[in-house]
Amino acid sequence: MAKKPVRFHLNGSEKAVFVEDGQNLLDMLRRGIGDLTPKYGCGQGTCGTCTVLIDGEPHLSCLTLAETVEGRQLTTTAGLASGNRLHALQAAFMEGFAAQCGYCTPGMLMAAKALLDRNPNPSRQEVVEAISGNICRCTGYEPIINAILEAAKSGDARHYG
Amino acid sequence: MPVRVETYERLDEAARALASSRTARFLGGGTLIMRAVNAGDQSFDTIIRARDANWSAIRAEGDGFVIGAGVTMAAVVASRDLVFLAPVARSVGGPAIRNMATIGGNLFAASPYGDFAAALLALGATVNLAGSSGRGIPIDDFLRDRERHATSLVQSVSVPRPRDASAFRFVKVSRVKPKGISLMSIAALLPQMGGRLQGARIAYGAMAPTPIRVTAVERALEGQSLDIATIERAAAVATEGIDPPTDALASSWYRREVAGVHLKRLLSAERR
């Protein structure tokens, strides 16, 4: 099968990779690049754990045709921390026990980052809306919602990552 | 069999490629098509895409708007022109889906999807196909013959602007909030002249294989004032001539039982 070259930016660095026809972005990131932070949950758009940012906006990588990201800026959970320093959202998730099994966490973090980048002071309702495409089977959502609000309050959610 | 992807710079080239193959599909936002690819759907073997930027433009024309088929739900929500459609676009999926899902793809989405298409049906939109210079197709006809249009590329949709903000109303009924799939959606265009309804159009989503007009309700409303008696008469015929589907979300019986209740609430809603 034909392989096509695709170039894009991932967490600030340039990447070039070959994709197969019909390959989705999640598979390309995990198998082609080796970024294992976006997870495979359903492959149907319903769980949200594969959420990545494309040009700053949340997209479901399992439903994105890999070759359509040519020239675009991608962000995954691998790009959140700077060195040993966790992103404010990651720190708040850890402090607030917002991850149990952790499978939904990368998608939650990406959805939350997209929200805080646009709206640094969201209401609780806006947080609920922002993560409405992400399913968590463990926490009951409350610790996640609280962690996102905490990260917003700490104010440095915007300063790095 | 793996799928092949063909990319074209221009929409008319993509339209020709699509027209020449029964087993090709055009890529909108991909939320349904990539789901089918992931599931190993064998009903198509080619995906056709276009890079044409015109395809996702919104522009004013006459007393309405031309919305490119590639416009996403998020772009509708963000548009200052399409405020009347923002609540409809906001009801589709979660934030990531809205960044991907296009209005063109929504026209083809099988029930229970198609909330945006139901709104376009009530608004009396026309569907413009790529490569056909003439007039657009009324959305009623397009949805009725949807199967036949599987090899045509939708370029844009022309939507007349409702006369005033309260003349267009929409509600999506779902069990999971804020993001759930429709049990039904109702869109209502309620233009009034001298206190009487004139040219009312009511559409349902998720009550048939495609969004449908609700002619019995329209007849009950036409020429009347939108008072309690009229609303009661309209609600009484809410499912006349309609055979709602049974799916994982609700039975046909349930849909039939609740349709009148939701229609009544929508029609009696104060200006929102």
Ligand SMILES: Cc1cc2nc3c(=O)[nH]c(=O)nc-3n(C[C@H](O)[C@H](O)[C@H](O)COP(=O)(O)OP(=O)(O)OC[C@H]3O[C@@H](n4cnc5c(N)ncnc54)[C@H](O)[C@@H]3O)c2cc1C
């Ligand atoms: C988790 C999830 C939640 C969803 N929630 C909703 C919801 O609440 N309401 C709702 O209405 N839908 C919902 N959907 C369905 C879907 O996302 C939307 O209907 C969306 O608008 C489809 O558009 P798309 O651009 O993604 O379509 P695609 O997947 O790109 O295409 C769908 C079909 O339309 C055809 N097509 C697309 N564009 C064109 C064009 N311009 N010309 C000709 N053919 C075209 C394709 O060939 C394909 O057959 C949901 C889907 C998922 C996965």
Ligand code: FES
């Ligand atoms: S894996 Fe993409 S939404 Fe579940």
Ligand code: FES
């Ligand atoms: S922590 Fe287990 S799914 Fe959310």
